[in-house]
Amino acid sequence: MNKEEISQIFEELAMLAELNDESPFKSRAYMNAARIILDLTDDLETLVNENSLTDIEGIGQNIAAKIVELVNTGKLKSYDKLRALVPDGVFQMLKISGLGPKKVKVLWKKYAITNLGDLKMSCERHALKALPGFGIKTEENILAGIESLKKFSGKWLYIEAQRWAEEVLSDVAKIKGVVRVEIAGSIRRKKEVVKDIDIVAAADNSAHIMKAFVSLPYVDRIVQHGKTKSEVILNSGIQCDLRVVSNDEYPFALHHFTGSKEHNVRMRGLAKSKGIKMNEYGLFEGKSKRGIPCKDEADIFKAFGLDYIEPELREDMGEVDAAGEGVLPQLIExxxxxxxxxxxxxxxxxxxxxxxxxxxxxxxxxxxxxxxxxxxxxxxxxxxxxxxxxxxxxxxxxxxxxxxxxxxxxxxxxxxxxxxxxxxxxxxxxxxxxxxxxxxxxxxxxxxxxxxxxxxxxxxxxxxxxxxxxxxxxxxxxxxxxxxxxxxxxxxxxxxxxxxxxxxxxxxxxxxxxxxxxxxxxxxxxxxxxxxxxxxxxxxxxxxxxxxxxxxxxxxxxxxxxxxxxxxxxxxxx
DNA sequence: GCCGTTTTCGGCCCGACTGTTTTCAGTCG
The missing domain is CATH 3.20.20.140 (Metal-dependent hydrolases)
Known part of the structure; x- marks a missing residue:
């Protein structure tokens, strides 16, 4: 059994934990393990033989035992038992944007919907709106979600996404009142495959900027339209998010929305250990409402005694520690x-x-x-x-x-x-x-x-x-x-x-x-x-x-x- | 489920938007 297959099992264990109402942290631990296994350069069999799985941060006794069982027998009894109770279609339903474990569980348990076909039909008949927490809008969103799931795999090559992102960037930059704007997210981190486009802008009045953004000619569908955050689907099928903050907040927002999520968690953990709260709006000492001023991302890292970390490195693969020790590489250009x-x-x-x-x-x-x-x-x-x-x-x-x-x-x-x-x-x-x-x-x-x-x-x-x-x-x-x-x-x-x-x-x-x-x-x-x-x-x-x-x-x-x-x-x- | 110079319990990052609700749960990033 290879890493991809084992990683996939932990991903499904995470979903199963959510469906079974277990602690969200348990599910997160499984997701984390799935990612760690995928990124591992060491051979799993070797780690099993050396009994060194638990040396890896994020792999404890329990997950290690599961990996050992998978590597040695190609099976995981506890997983097979849980997995057998959940129809395949339920996993597919979880992939629909806007549907999470809570709603999927209601659909499955209370309404016996276990595949996309039945789900689609139920939405078209407005059979779901009577359920608690569901309504007409939910039905419409599920239908749109099923369509885009079918139409697009939801993943894009970097160069395609980057090209569209540049187009949006240049149009957002032209909107009156925009002071600074940049592409953030996985495109800024130069991931080879990306899921969406993230753009962060600095401006004083965000409302009219949002209006201009969702009205761009190549916007196919508006998913969210808020005061500071909007999400649209472009003609090409790719999702594009825009976040607008004040100019003072901009460096923090840019860092936050550049991610990766794992890098952010690491940074927040570091902040917390120093008694600082870190979010997309700033760094706050103790209970103070006034933040530590930073004019750019480099200042943010400096506030923690870190060297500047290039966006490409922000994958929580040791970059934060290396930045603290001053041993980050001088990256090729x-x-x-x-x-x-x-x-x-x-x-x-x-x-x-x-x-x-x-x-x-x-x-x-x-x-x-x-x-x-x-x-x-x-x-x-x-x-x-x-x-x-x-x-x-x-x-x-x-x-x-x-x-x-x-x-x-x-x-x-x-x-x-x-x-x-x-x-x-x-x-x-x-x-x-x-x-x-x-x-x-x-x-x-x-x-x-x-x-x-x-x-x-x-x-x-x-x-x-x-x-x-x-x-x-x-x-x-x-x-x-x-x-x-x-x-x-x-x-x-x-x-x-x-x-x-x-x-x-x-x-x-x-x-x-x-x-x-x-x-x-x-x-x-x-x-x-x-x-x-x-x-x-x-x-x-x-x-x-x-x-x-x-x-x-x-x-x-x-x-x-x-x-x-x-x-x-x-x-x-x- | 993981983790530990607060070490075997009690934390675990944090906030926006939507829809359904009538104050908030669910979802997402």
């Missing part, structure tokens, strides 16, 4: 990238020529580019045969003579075959400046087979970088089964690099693994996997997640200057 690695050309499935890709990179201020087309195994895109490789290398040699102050590297994205061998002979492989190895076929192997396959490729002396290590496509395709920990250990042991594939749908290696990988001595390569000149700009997505992974420019290969370090990739082979 887009301008730190000196070269572009991993682009495709019209030799395979790219749109542009080698020259067009090179000039596009040069015009963006980069010093080098590594052309990494597909190898022969990938016939669907016309992978390069050895003769094509020779032809491409000749063309690169000629271009390098012609294009000044720029270097084109001879690279390849070589397929890792099913047995872990590579798609070319040693002779062909040694003709490249840089070799990126990737899995593109046979995704459905067992975890053990896939892990061995990839590790064998990592151990191959020709390989510099392991591409998109899990093969995931966000919101589309699950990652293939692979033991990331063992793969990363192999990369570190062999002084290789792992790709941070910056295609917005990949963002693979996942940022949650980066600190572990760094600790194991792995290097990173932020690669656009560009199939056109515009695709080069994807690198920024990779920088975003690298920042979430606490990476500094020294961790990333293509932050190196090719002139200062002509054998940029040779050092990998030491």
């Amino acid at each position: 887009g301008s730190d990238l000196k070269g572009i690695l991993h682009v495709h050309t019209n030799y395979t499935d790219g749109e542009a020529t080698i020259e067009e890709m090179a000039l596009a990179a040069k015009s963006r201020g980069y010093e080098y580019i590594a052309i990494c087309d597909h190898s022969q195994n990938l016939t669907v895109v016309g992978g390069l045969k050895p003769a094509d490789v020779r032809k491409q290398h000749k063309e690169i040699d000629a271009l390098n003579k012609r294009i000044k102050n720029f270097t084109i590297l001879k690279g390849i994205e070589v397929d890792i075959l099913a047995d872990g061998s590579l798609d070319y002979s040693d002779k062909v492989l040694s003709s490249f400046d840089i070799v990126i190895a990737a899995v593109h076929t046979r995704f459905k192997m067992s975890e053990e087979d896939m892990t061995r396959r990839i590790i064998r490729a990592v151990e191959n002396p020709h390989v510099d970088i392991l591409a998109h290590p899990t093969g995931r496509l966000l919101l589309t395709r699950e990652p293939y089964l692979v033991d990331m920990k063992r793969v990363i250990d192999a990369i570190g042991n062999h002084k290789k690099a792992v790709e941070i594939n910056a295609h917005p749908q990949r963002l693979d290696l996942d940022w949650r693994w980066m600190r572990y990988a760094k600790g194991r001595g792995a290097k990173f390569a932020i690669c656009p996997d560009a199939h056109s000149t515009d695709g080069i700009d994807n690198v920024i997505n990779g920088v975003n997640v690298a920042r979430k992974g606490w990476l500094e420019k020294g961790d990333v290969l293509n932050c190196s200057d090719l002139k200062k370090c002509p054998t940029l990739f040779d050092r990998l082979h030491r």
